[in-house]
Every structure is written in structure tokens, then in C-alpha cells.
Amino acid sequence: MHRPQWIAAAITLLLIAVTYWGCPVRPPEMEEGFNRAPSAATGVQSLIREAHTQLTPAQRATLSTLEDRLASQEEDSARVEVLQQLASEWYKAGQPGISGAFAAQIAELENTEDAWAIAATTFSLCLRQEGVAQKTRQYCTDQAEQAYQAAISLNPTNAEHRINLAVTYTDNPPPENPMKGILMLRELEQQYPEEPKVYITLAQLAIKTNQLDRAAERLRKADDLQPGNPDVVCSLAKVYENLGRAGEADIFARKCSDLLQ
Template sequence: MRKSQWIAAAAAFLLVLVTYWGCPVRPPEFDEGFNRGPVSATGVQSLIREAHTELTPAQKATLATLEERLESQEEDSARVDLLQQLAGEWYKAGKPSISGAYAARIAEIENSEQAWSITATTFSLCLKQEGIDDKTRQFCASQAEQAYQAAISLNPNNPETRINLAVTYTDNPPPDNPMKGILMLREIEQQYPDNPKVYITLAQLALKTNQIERAAERLATADRLDPDNPDVVCPLAKVYENLGRAGEADIYARKCAALLQ
């Protein structure tokens, strides 16, 4: 993918986020206990009560006004607009857990792959926050999983969403199946051997466990599939440097700089 294509793709994704708030076959595990129902009101209300102590008076007033307007609206289009504003306000307040809950309400109305993917991404951002408590982490993990599964059920042929779900499992392993994310990625690799993101993700996981040689192998595979991808080229430069392969590190460092210009 050319640099201009990457820039266009990134801009499009950012535009989607700003607009909202500032496996050809479904794997068996998705059929077991899958339920795309409303987000748990008890969990959300508990998070909102706790978060209110950290809000400024202006933020409280804005949120209260939006909630009042939401209660009086019956048209779906108007409700979606207000839910987007509420999601945006909570996201700006540093609460992606609550922002994701409002995004989920939008997804329940629109029931589209894009809406569920945005919901899942928002909850995934919650999981990347430092210092979140176990209750919030558990809430965000379960809601991210549910949203990713909903998006996959609407488009089972999109490997990107399945990869993102697998990453959620690796970041927050289910207690009864800690290898679930890794096993999912290996299945996706077999089903989509020409998808570079699979190998990029596997390389990132290898680096987390200091398996530098394995990371180099995965990134080299991704580089063969997508030689002008900065998400491949730039990490390869660092990996080769860590492995003491100075010549290759220099080549990829130069290429990385050129791609990022």
C-alpha cells in the first residue's frame, strides 16, 4: 500500500471517529452464547455515578442537557445525533467506557457493521487506559467482545474485525481459556494467509514476550505481502537493530523515514 493510500485510510478512520464522538464462516465460538442485546444498564449507571465526581460543572450541565433532550426524542435519527454527542462528551472527559456504552446504543438502532465496530473500538480504547479498576476493565472487555461479535455476525468475511477481537482476547485473556486470542490468530492466519495485518499482530505479540526472532519472521512475511507499509517497515528496522543485523536495520530505517515523509 502506497503512502498516499495509508494517509487516506487513516484520515477516513479519524473522520468516522470525529463524526461519532469528537473467516468466511462465523467461528463456532460466536454461536455459543452469542447475544447482541442492550448494554447492561446497571454497569453503565454505576460507571456514570462514579465518573460524575470527576466532571466539571460545565461538563455536568452539558451532559444533563443532552440527556434531557434525548428523553424527549422519539425519532431514531434525532436520538442517534444526541447519542453521538453524549458519546463525544464522555470521550472528551476521558471516559471511553461510558462513551462506548452510548456508542452501543447507536449500534442497536443502526445495527450496522460500522456502528458495532466503532463501539468495539471505543471499548478497546478503554482497555488501553492505565490505572483503570478491575470492574471497569471487566465491563469494557465484555462489551468489546460483544460488539466485535455483532460486527462479525453482520459481515463474517471481514478478517480485520476478527483480528481485532483476537487482540482483545490476548490483551484480556478469558480466565478459562487464556490462549483463546493466540489460537484465534492462528486460525485466521490459516484462513487468510495473504493478509499482512495477521502477521503484524502476531509480531507485536511476539515482541511483548521478547521473542524477537519470531517477530522478525512475522514482520518479514508481512513485508513480502505489503512492502510499503510503514507499520511493517518501521518495526522491522528496530527489530533488526535489536538482533544486531545492522545492515538490514539501516536499509529499513531509511525506507521507514522515506515512507513517513
């Protein structure tokens, strides 16, 4: 090979290396979660070992049969079918963290926005269980974060995934940044001023902290943007009742009753 050819080859290799190592494959907003999260495989195996002691013999038998079936499947479509059954069985057993891990395996195979959103939502349910150990909560938080970020990367315009990710941070605030979820929601309020779910979520958080006037304000904004949403109307009736604003509480209580009929 002549000298000019060697130079051209070297430049080509350098460009390939810079492209592969220098350009992030994931959007920048995804990097934090992927770098911070522990190994999903290690985490779920630990959860499975602990959960097995709480299973009934029938549940153990069903899960064992499904695991054997999964091991024998080679086609992705067949694996997805068994993974769906495993996710369902673990969810029915009261283990959304483990269920989410199998949902995440489905998402890895399908790589669709909906599949990642389902996995993320399942992990998020783990954070709302009472009596969950902190290491399990952290595992579910990290995995929900990764799954929501994957859904966001596939559809950056869908505000719902960003809202749900912010809620994940409010359910289990990062120790180094306990206000992260709240700050994200406030940013989303500026970015998506016409998105009712942003105001509904902020209202729910205000109710949790007994900031009822603020909750009513946010719910009224959501009601203006999306009239007839029973979640908003019925919540307003309760908030106004707790504020002692009987007239407004009665108006929204009647609207709530009409919507639920």
C-alpha cells in the first residue's frame, strides 16, 4: 500500500473512532440515568430470590414453568409472549418491580415507545407500594428512569413521559437533589402550558402537602384546558370542600356526579 493510501486509511479509522466514541448514541438527557443505574440483571435476580419466599407453591410452579419455556424460545415473538406472561404473573404476585424487569425485556426486544412506557409505569408502581425496602425503591427508580428516558428518546414530543419521569423523582427524590421532580414539573409547566396533565400532577402534589389553594388553582387551570375530565372535576369538589368553600364544592360535586353516571 502506497503512502497516500496509508494516510487515507488512517484518517478513515480515526473518523470511525471519533464517531463511535465521541458522539453519544443516546440523547444527553438520557446519560445520567444510564450511568447512575445499577445492573438491571443483578438487581432483578436479587429481588426474585427475596420474593420467592413469599410465593405460594402454585405461584412458584407457574413461574418455574414459564421460566423453562422462556429458556427454550429462540424467536423474539415467542419470547415476548412468554415474557408478557411472566410480567403478568409477577404483577399478580404483588411484585411490580420484578414485573417491570420482564416488561423491560419486552421493550428491549420491541424497542417501541409504548413498550418502554409500559415498563416504566410498572416500575413506578413499585414506588407507591407501602413497606418497600429502600434498595428495592432505588432499583425501581433507576429502572423507571431508564425506561421513561428510552420512551422520550423515541418520541421527544410526548410530554406525558417527561411528566411521569418527574413524578418518579417526586416518589423517590434523589438524595443529592430532593427537589428535582418538582423543578422538572415547573419547567414542564413553562414548556407545555396547554398540557392539562402537568397541572393535574402539580395539583396532586399540592394536595399531598396540604397546599389546597394552590391545588385548586392548578385544577381550575386543568379544567379550563380539558373540561369534563372527572379526575379534575371530582378532585376540585373535594378540594373546595376541604377549603370550606361550600358553594364551589357543591357545584363541582354535582358536575362530578353527572360525569360518573
